[in-house]
Amino acid sequence: MGRARRGSDAAEPRHPKICASCGRTMEYRARWAANWDAVKYCSDACRRRGVxxxxxxxxxxxxxxxxxxxxxxxxxxxxxxxxxxxxxxxxxxxxxxxxxxxxxxxxxxxxxxxxxxxxxxxxxxxxxxxxxxxxxxxxxx
Known part of the structure; x- marks a missing residue:
């Protein structure tokens, strides 16, 4: 038996986004939970590169x-x-x-x-x- 999830982990899955730099699809990751709506880049390299x-x-x-x-x-x-x-x-x-x-x-x-x-x-x-x-x-x- 598994535990019930609490908090933001129990929320509906977040929609995928497109990286503003490389154009690849980014899937929601727990490490981005606090600011998923503000995430623009899939990686540090894309963040540094930008457009x-x-x-x-x-x-x-x-x-x-x-x-x-x-x-x-x-x-x-x-x-x-x-x-x-x-x-x-x-x-x-x-x-x-x-x-x-x-x-x-x-x-x-x-x-x-x-x-x-x-x-x-x-x-x-x-x-x-x-x-x-x-x-x-x-x-x-």
Missing amino acids: TPIDRELEASIRQTLASRAASSSMCPSEAAKAVGGEEWRELMEPARRAARRLVAAGEVEITQGGRVVDPSTAKGPIRIRRSPASGATMEA
């Missing part, structure tokens, strides 16, 4: 690239990294993936693998980015 002007440039680049293509087209995150980083684009690959995850959380895009929509929090390997059907036919930068 930089380069991150916003990558988001804008994704929006612009998709807006210039047919509604059914997709793009690789490397296209945004190359547009923003030039010769140093490889360093921007993970930031470009983070930007795509944040845009998924905003409902603007979907992340796919093999033509199928995947969970951006768990996707491993090459991904493609395409407009979300819910975002409408046009995207603005």
Whole structure:
């Protein structure tokens, strides 16, 4: 037999959140119980990194690239990294993936693998980015 839970642990499960920096889903954890509503980042690394002007440039680049293509087209995150980083684009690959995850959380895009929509929090390997059907036919930068 187990004990009955008391206090905040007995409350309804808290809704998951999206990390403001990396765009991954954060599940409720007991250590965040006192301030779950104020939690914005999934880790100390994301808290330190935050969202930089380069991150916003990558988001804008994704929006612009998709807006210039047919509604059914997709793009690789490397296209945004190359547009923003030039010769140093490889360093921007993970930031470009983070930007795509944040845009998924905003409902603007979907992340796919093999033509199928995947969970951006768990996707491993090459991904493609395409407009979300819910975002409408046009995207603005």
